[in-house]
Amino acid sequence: MSKRSTMLQVDVRRGGAVHLCPRAGTLVAACCGRGVLELPENDRITEDAGLVTCRR
């Protein structure tokens, strides 16, 4: 699997927070406004708002 696809998958087993995918043209998580490149390594990004576990 490619690194790109891994970034978009949700793996709750790793224990990281799940953030909402950035809006088009931005590089910050839509849930909390944090830069996606600054998120902890275990955190994940999803396009499904129902899977987001991020606590602002």
Ligand SMILES: [Zn+2]
């Ligand atoms: Zn977030």
